[in-house]
Amino acid sequence: MKNKSIIEEAEDVRRAVEMVSLGARMQMLEAETSLSRERLLKIYKEVRGMSPPKGMLPFSTDWFMAWQPNVHASLFMSFQTFFREQAGLSGLPAVLKSYHLYLDHIEAEGLEPVLSITRAWTLVRFFEADLLQQASCSSCGGHFVAHAYDPVHDYVCGLCNMPSRAGKGRKRTSVAKVRSRFAEAE
16 A cells, blocks of 8 residues: 555545445455455454455356346346446446445335345446346336347346246235336336
């Protein structure tokens, strides 16, 4: 941290605290701040009261293709697109604002969040690396996460063509609620 101003360091600490409070993993903190690993560990322990989890980050685009993760990832990416195109934000600020808005929408419907902040951040990185794209549903017109370079001419989303076991988990969720929330985000 040579020649780093106190203000820049304070901003890094503020960002790290916000990311940790949202549940970010260490790899995300290290990539998005210029703080040392030791400093990040101290911040993590102070904010969460425990050591950070160990292990690899999610690395497969396939996780985002399952029915429920795809709906949540698509909702998040709609917010991300809005902040990028309409508000002129990019990078970490856009991810954090999009994730806060995602959590607000999920909480308003009484649902459990499916995306963690680290998965949301990874999702954006997959888009930036051209591993994923948004496809328009030919039935409802919504924009959904799809593999890059997959043909999307007659794409039908998971809300319009739900799998038979969708919504049969712990808590039944009204598909109409999810669909209306998603339409509002568009």
